[in-house]
Amino acid sequence: MKTALIAMSGGVDSSTAAFLTRQAGYACIGCTMQLYENEDAGLPAEGTCCSLDDIEDARAIANRLNMPYYVFNFKERFREQVIGKFCRCYLEGRTPNPCIDCNRKLKFEALFERADALGCDKIVTGHYARIEETGQGYVLKRAADPAKDQSYVLYMLTQAQLGRVLLPLGGLSKPQVREIAEQQGFVNAHKSDSQDICFVPDGDYARVICAQTGITPKEGDFVDLQGNVLGRHAGLIHYTVGQRRGLGIAIGKPAYVVGLDVPQNRVIIGTNDDLFHRSCTVTDVNWISGEPPQEPVRCQAKIRYRHPAQPAVVQFTDAHTALLTFDAPQRAITAGQAAVFYDGETVLGGGEIKDTAR
Amino acid sequence: MIYADNAATTALSPAAFRAMQPFFSEICGNPSSLHAAGQAAKRALEDARARIAHCLNTVPACITFTSGGTESDVQALRSAAAIGAKNGKRRIISAAFEHHAVLRTLDALAQEGFQITLLPVSAEGFVSPDDLAAAITADTCLVSIMFANNEIGTIQPVQEIGAICRQHGVPFHTDAVQAAGHLPIDVQALNISMLSLSAHKFHGPKGTGVLFAERGIRLKSVITGGAQERGNRAGTENLPAIAGMAAALEESISRIPQQTGLLLQRRNRLIEGLSRIPQSFLNGSLSDRLPTNVSFCFAGIEGESLLLMLDRRGICASSGSACASGAAEPSHVLRAIGRPNELARGSLRLSISADTTDAEIGEIIAAVTESVAFLRGMAASVS
Numbered sequence A: 001m002k003t004a005l006i007a008m009s010g011g012v013d014s015s016t017a018a019f020l021t022r023q024a025g026y027a028c029i030g031c032t033m034q035l036y037e038n039e040d041a042g043l044p045a046e047g048t049c050c051s052l053d054d055i056e057d058a059r060a061i062a063n064r065l066n067m068p069y070y071v072f073n074f075k076e077r078f079r080e081q082v083i084g085k086f087c088r089c090y091l092e093g094r095t096p097n098p099c100i101d102c103n104r105k106l107k108f109e110a111l112f113e114r115a116d117a118l119g120c121d122k123i124v125t126g127h128y129a130r131i132e133e134t135g136q137g138y139v140l141k142r143a144a145d146p147a148k149d150q151s152y153v154l155y156m157l158t159q160a161q162l163g164r165v166l167l168p169l170g171g172l173s174k175p176q177v178r179e180i181a182e183q184q185g186f187v188n189a190h191k192s193d194s195q196d197i198c199f200v201p202d203g204d205y206a207r208v209i210c211a212q213t214g215i216t217p218k219e220g221d222f223v224d225l226q227g228n229v230l231g232r233h234a235g236l237i238h239y240t241v242g243q244r245r246g247l248g249i250a251i252g253k254p255a256y257v258v259g260l261d262v263p264q265n266r267v268i269i270g271t272n273d274d275l276f277h278r279s280c281t282v283t284d285v286n287w288i289s290g291e292p293p294q295e296p297v298r299c300q301a302k303i304r305y306r307h308p309a310q311p312a313v314v315q316f317t318d319a320h321t322a323l324l325t326f327d328a329p330q331r332a333i334t335a336g337q338a339a340v341f342y343d344g345e346t347v348l349g350g351g352e353i354k355d356t357a358r
Numbered sequence B: 001m002i003y004a005d006n007a008a009t010t011a012l013s014p015a016a017f018r019a020m021q022p023f024f025s026e027i028c029g030n031p032s033s034l035h036a037a038g039q040a041a042k043r044a045l046e047d048a049r050a051r052i053a054h055c056l057n058t059v060p061a062c063i064t065f066t067s068g069g070t071e072s073d074v075q076a077l078r079s080a081a082a083i084g085a086k087n088g089k090r091r092i093i094s095a096a097f098e099h100h101a102v103l104r105t106l107d108a109l110a111q112e113g114f115q116i117t118l119l120p121v122s123a124e125g126f127v128s129p130d131d132l133a134a135a136i137t138a139d140t141c142l143v144s145i146m147f148a149n150n151e152i153g154t155i156q157p158v159q160e161i162g163a164i165c166r167q168h169g170v171p172f173h174t175d176a177v178q179a180a181g182h183l184p185i186d187v188q189a190l191n192i193s194m195l196s197l198s199a200h201k202f203h204g205p206k207g208t209g210v211l212f213a214e215r216g217i218r219l220k221s222v223i224t225g226g227a228q229e230r231g232n233r234a235g236t237e238n239l240p241a242i243a244g245m246a247a248a249l250e251e252s253i254s255r256i257p258q259q260t261g262l263l264l265q266r267r268n269r270l271i272e273g274l275s276r277i278p279q280s281f282l283n284g285s286l287s288d289r290l291p292t293n294v295s296f297c298f299a300g301i302e303g304e305s306l307l308l309m310l311d312r313r314g315i316c317a318s319s320g321s322a323c324a325s326g327a328a329e330p331s332h333v334l335r336a337i338g339r340p341n342e343l344a345r346g347s348l349r350l351s352i353s354a355d356t357t358d359a360e361i362g363e364i365i366a367a368v369t370e371s372v373a374f375l376r377g378m379a380a381s382v383s
Helices: A012-023 A052-064 A075-091 A098-118 A174-183 A205-213 B014-024 B036-056 B069-086 B100-111 B129-135 B158-168 B239-275 B303-312 B332-336 B358-382
Strands: A003-007 A027-034 A069-073 A122-124 A129-134 A137-142 A220-224 A229-233 A256-261 A266-270 A276-287 A297-302 A310-318 A321-331 A338-343 A346-357 B063-066 B091-095 B115-119 B140-144 B172-175 B194-198 B209-213 B280-282 B293-298 B347-351
Touching: A003 A012, A003 A098, A012 A027, A012 A052, A012 A122, A012 A174, A027 A052, A027 A098, A052 A069, A069 A098, A069 B303, A075 A098, A075 A205, A098 A122, A098 B303, A098 B358, A229 A266, A276 A310, B014 B036, B014 B239, B036 B063, B036 B239, B063 B069, B069 B091, B069 B100, B069 B140, B069 B172, B069 B194, B069 B209, B091 B100, B100 B115, B115 B129, B129 B158, B140 B158, B158 B172, B239 B280, B239 B293, B239 B358, B303 B347, B303 B358
Parallel strands: A003 A027, A003 A122, A027 A069, A220 A266, B091 B115, B091 B140, B140 B172, B172 B194
Antiparallel strands: A129 A137, A137 A346, A220 A229, A256 A266, A276 A321, A276 A346, A297 A310, A297 A338, A310 A321, A338 A346, B063 B209, B194 B209, B280 B293, B293 B347
C-alpha cells in the first residue's frame, strides 16, 4: 500500500484532504508543521506555542481518521527562511508574499524531508489546484473552483515535487468540501478560512518587523515624481505600492504610493495613473515543465493573488530571469510579489517581481 | 514495539497494580472521614507514608504526597523562598540543566524579586561542588540541584553538595525524579533537606509523587483548601496511586542490587553499538551515569527525523523536551553542556528498563545505525 503524509493545519480543507486521501486507499500519516510561537508574532507568549488550538484540531481529526499524527518543529527554519526574508524584503522596499516562501522552503522542502524519513510516497496538502500527468511529465492547473484557485502560490513546484504531491481538493468547490467535512462530523467543518499572514494575525506587519529585527523605522520625506518634498513619512516599512490610506498628503487628486526609494529613505507619491506599468523583470523563475522556452511565450499573467490574469508575453533573458510585458499597462505591479504565468488553465511558471518599466 | 523511553514514563509494575486494586473496590473511604471506611483508608495512607519514609531513611512526618515531580519541585522552591524572604534571604542557587519544573519556577521567583544563580555544568554533565561553595552567599536561602539529569543521566555529586550546604546552613533541595527507585537514596546521609520524586518513573502510577522535607522546614501550600497532608497539600489524597507508589518504590529499591549489573551491561552494549556510528557523540559522562540512560548526538541529522524513523520501526525514543504542541524542542541541557546548536539538533535519548531485552538492544542499535545513515544520505543528496 502506498503511504501519504498529510499536511494538516487544523482547518477544514486539509482535514477533508486527509479524509479523501484515506478514501483513495493510501496508508496515511497526519502532521502539522509548527512554524512559530506567539512571541515571533509579537504577541504575548503565555507559555504556549502558536495556534495550539489548530494543532489540537488537526490531532483530533487525525485520531478520528485513525492516522498516526506528528507535530514537526520547523520554528527555526520558519524564523530564518520565511519571517527573516519577510523582514528583509520590507526593509529593501519590496512587498513580500511569505506564503510562497513557506510553500517553497517548508511545505515542499522541510516536509519532504520528514516524508522521506517516514517512508511516505506522497505529500498531501489542502491547496485548491490540480496536478495532472501527461506524456511529458506533470502539469499544474487551476482549481475547478475559480473562486478558491490557489495555483498562484504553487508556481515554485518542480517536476520532481509535482510527481509526489497530491491535491485532493483541486476538483472540488469550497461548499463541497464543507459538505464532506460535515458528513464526516469534523469539528472544524464550519471553521472560517484563514486570512492574512499567519504570523501577523492582526495585520500589523510593521510591528512584527520591528520586533524581529530590532530596527526602528526611520522617518523620511514624501516626495512627488519630480522630487519635490510633500511631507514626512513614518518609515518605509509602513508603505506599499498602491497604498492610499494613511498618507495624509494633499496633491489635488487622490494620492498614492507609487514607489519606495530605499537609498534616500523616501516614499514617492503620485496619482492613480502613475501606478500603471506595462512590464517588469521577474527573477528566480521556475518554469514548471523544467525546460524554459528560448522564444517569447504568450500567456496570461497574475501579479498578485487576487489579480485576474491578463494577456502578456514572457521572455527569458537568462536561465532564471524573464521579462514580462503585458498587452495593457497594469496597476501597482509590486516588487517582491510573485508574477505567475498561465496558459489558460495551466500554470507555465512564475517568479518574483523585481522592478517595473513603463 | 520496543519501549526505550523509560525516562519519560515507565509501565506500571504488576506489584504496584495489585497494591492499587483494593482501593478501587473494598477500601473506598476518604482518609479524612471519621467512620470506619475513612479509618481504613487513613490506615492505608499512613502505611504507604511509613513505607516510603523507610525507603528514603526518614520519618513519615517528613513525607508529603503530591501530584508528582513538578508539584513537589514547585512546592519545595516556593517553601524555601517564603522562609528565605522572611529572613531577608532572597538568593537561590541552582543549575542551568535542571528540569523545567525547577527552571520555570525560578523564572517566576526572579519576577518576584529573588536573585537566581545558575551554576554552570561541565562538558561531562556535572555541577562542581567547588563552584557551589564559591556561589553560596549569606543571603542564600536554597540550593536546588537535581540528583540525576533527565536527558543525559549524569548523577550529580549529591553527597558533596549536601555537605557544603549543611556546612553553610543552607537548605538543599534535590529533584530526584530520575534517581528515586533507580539509585539508593538516604536523605540523612546525603544531607538532603528536601527531595522530589514521582511514582511513574519507577513503575508506579502516573499522577502521584512525594515531597520530602526535613523537620524544621515549614512547607508553603501551593494548592490551598482542606487540611489534608497536615495542611501542606489540600485535596483528597489519591489513595490508589499512593498505595501503588509505595509498592513500586519498595520493589524498585529491593531490586537495585541484583538489577544494576544487568542494566549496566545492556546500557553499555547500547552505548558501544551507537558509538560505532561515525560522528556520534555520547552526551554526558560514561561513569556516574544512570544505568538506564543513553544519550547521543549525531552530526548532520535532525533528531526529529530520527525519532520518526524509529517510531515507524516500532521503537519509542525521545530527543529531550517537548513543547505544548508535542513537537521536539532543542534541548537546554545539551546547550548547558556546551553542545553546539548544530549538533544538539541531532540528539537521541534512549532509556531502558529491566524489561529491555538483549535482543531489543540489538534491534535498537541496528535501527539507529540504519536510520542515521539514511538521513545523512538524504542530506547529502539535497546539498
